[in-house]
Amino acid sequence: MALSFSRECHIVVLGAAQFVHNQWIESYDPTIEDSYRTQVSVDGRQIVLEILDTAGTEQFVAMRDLYMKTGQGFLLVFSITSPSSLSELTMLRDEIIRVKDDENTPIVIVGNKADLEDQRAVSRSKAFALSQRWNAPYYEASARTRTNVDEVFIDLCRQMLRREDTDPAFEVDDKMPSHHHSSSNRRVRRRRRESGHRCVIL
Template sequence: DAGGRLRRRGRGGERGGGEREGEEEEGEREDRQSNSGLSPPLQSYFVSDYDPTIEDSYTKICTVDGIPARLDILDTAGQEEFGAMREQYMRAGHGFLLVFAINDRQSFNEVGKLFTQILRVKDRDDFPIVLVGNKADLETQRQVPRSEASTFSASHHVAYFEASAKLRLNVDEAFEQLVRAVRKYQEQELPPSPPSAPRKKDGGCPCVLL
């Protein structure tokens, strides 16, 4: 595993976060899935000794580029024995954050497999995906050169961030980029609106990011 999570203080209210019902109607609904160890930005502090077999789901309302979005985030287990369940999540997801640890070569090797699996499950040549090299605070233990990860992201046409959940470096930025990628993909997939029914600007289409 890539290790290290951001975790809220206490479990109460994690799902929904106390948001009003109306907030979901006003914003885009977006779910996300992260793999190999970077947890959602709504968690507030770092935990290094967590059980990677446990799945956590969170909900948060945020604003990206001035547009509200509802983020339903699923932090999934990365073990091979959960492969069948992982494909189920992939089928439901509208976007994916693929996370490896810069100090763990094996976690980076898994990224390529996950990327291929996502495209196979989605039956697409491309899909909203962001690559994240976690544990950027462990530079002295680096096993994956930045240049190698950058080459991978460029060849697969996805954004790449080096992040630290512990230092909160590029965590929010990675998720925001994924929201942008999903929005762009959905705009390309949607048929053009007829002239008599212009698209409203005060809502936003619902979408699912895993």
């Protein structure tokens, strides 16, 4: 019977509005701004998600290059009620590719606020065309009703695991910007899971 290793994935959410609500998360550390932890199963592998939701926070801009450099996968979120929020994703993706020098960085595009269909200002076809151009999955989701929230994280994890399994150059580590994680917390987490594989999704 094959062993199922626990892997740690650090996810950063970028875009128009805060996407993760901590009622979905098993544990929440109020000393780490907009940071959440939970565990999911992806194709039989247990994955520990550590999610940094930077979407909608102006403070993130100064740290953007650092988060992008240390990340390995990204959730790009826009609101289906805001065409300008979709346009902003192009700038974010261009910057990710510039910082990482990798056209194939794992990305999932999320059209948030799917519960506001009567206020829709971005057509599904326009968002889907963008996702095809970038070769990235597209989901319509609602943080308020939790629609498709689990699915977007699982899809992103699956992309990362596939890259890790097939591309030796796709190295994994668990470095996060130091102002979000104290060194003592990180040392504890490393000891706790020192036998597991780690993948970083920022």
